[in-house]
Amino acid sequence: MLNFNTLALNPIAFNLGPIEVHWYGIIIASGVILAVYLAVSEGKKRGINPDDIYDMILWALPAALICARLYYVIFQWGYYRDNPGEIIKIWDGGIAIYGSLIGAMIVVIWFCRKRFIPVWLMLDVAAPTVILAQSIGRWGNFMNQEAFGKVTTLHYLQGLHLPAFIISQMNIGGAYRQPTFLYESIWSLLGFCVLITLRHNPQLFKQGEVFLSYVMWYSFGRFFIEGMRTDSLMLLNLRVSQILSVILFFGAVGLIWYRRRNQDNPWYLDGTNLRNKTTPTKEKYNV
Numbered sequence: 001m002l003n004f005n006t007l008a009l010n011p012i013a014f015n016l017g018p019i020e021v022h023w024y025g026i027i028i029a030s031g032v033i034l035a036v037y038l039a040v041s042e043g044k045k046r047g048i049n050p051d052d053i054y055d056m057i058l059w060a061l062p063a064a065l066i067c068a069r070l071y072y073v074i075f076q077w078g079y080y081r082d083n084p085g086e087i088i089k090i091w092d093g094g095i096a097i098y099g100s101l102i103g104a105m106i107v108v109i110w111f112c113r114k115r116f117i118p119v120w121l122m123l124d125v126a127a128p129t130v131i132l133a134q135s136i137g138r139w140g141n142f143m144n145q146e147a148f149g150k151v152t153t154l155h156y157l158q159g160l161h162l163p164a165f166i167i168s169q170m171n172i173g174g175a176y177r178q179p180t181f182l183y184e185s186i187w188s189l190l191g192f193c194v195l196i197t198l199r200h201n202p203q204l205f206k207q208g209e210v211f212l213s214y215v216m217w218y219s220f221g222r223f224f225i226e227g228m229r230t231d232s233l234m235l236l237n238l239r240v241s242q243i244l245s246v247i248l249f250f251g252a253v254g255l256i257w258y259r260r261r262n263q264d265n266p267w268y269l270d271g272t273n274l275r276n277k278t279t280p281t282k283e284k285y286n287v
Contacts, residue, residue: 009169011143024140031136032061035129043125046271052115056122060107064100065090071099075233075240096233097134098244104130117272120208124268127214128195134218135188141181142169149178149228180228187221205268208259215252219245 141147223245
């Protein structure tokens with residue numbers, strides 16, 4: 001007989017002297033490293049210099065982390081106003097994926113314009129790897145016992161055929177919770193598989209459409225999963241992530257329609273011939 005009432009998993013992986021190294025950080029970092037590796041591999045095939053990707057990451061990661069935390073703090077300002085010392089404690093959780101995506105995208109646009117790299121192409125290369133990193137990162141929430149859903153029953157969780165360690169970890173505050181972290185992790189992983197399977201089909205994606213498909217996929221799933229959660233950031237009694245998901249989904253659909261109708265954009269598989277150019281021009285490559 002399995003015991004589902006064991007103690008929660010320790011969120012601290014190990015100690016380096018007085019420094020506590022959290023599983024949350026290890027898992028997030030693992031997702032980022034894998035994402036960078038895959039982006040570099042795909043970028044080479046599309047004519048993007050690996051050094052450009054590495055340089056971009058050096059700017060994008062800090063921006064993503066800062067914006068993810070700022071996004072969370074802004075919508076929880078009632079708490080952080082009275083506890084300003086807690087603002088920097090990101091190792092305890094409290095970062096928002098949408099905030100990180102906004103920060104990273106701003107950097108990508110700025111960086112690509114500076115290096116004369118097609119912005120849409122860079123976003124296309126990065127998008128599948130980002131959603132994979134998101135899938136992995138949700139297990140950091142699992143270790144911290146956060147991003148969970150409404151109260152449910154042990155029978156329901158057993159009916160999902162989940163491993164015992166997941167069921168035990170979903171016993172939070174004396175009640176079993178919906179494993180919404182898992183739902184989103186699986187949804188993101190499926191999105192990764194779909195994107196990497198389809199993006200190499202000739203004449204399927206114009207440049208920018210792999211990224212916009214990622215936006216549509218993630219925001220569609222996030223809308224419904226967010227509705228199950230109990231820790232949503234709120235604005236005027238509405239869930240912020242649901243509002244943003246609706247805006248992003250229909251915005252991406254509209255952009256694909258507009259660009260197909262009004263622009264003659266290259267195919268994703270056309271990539272760029274930057275590697276064959278010594279003096280690329282802004283007009284040619286700044287898509």
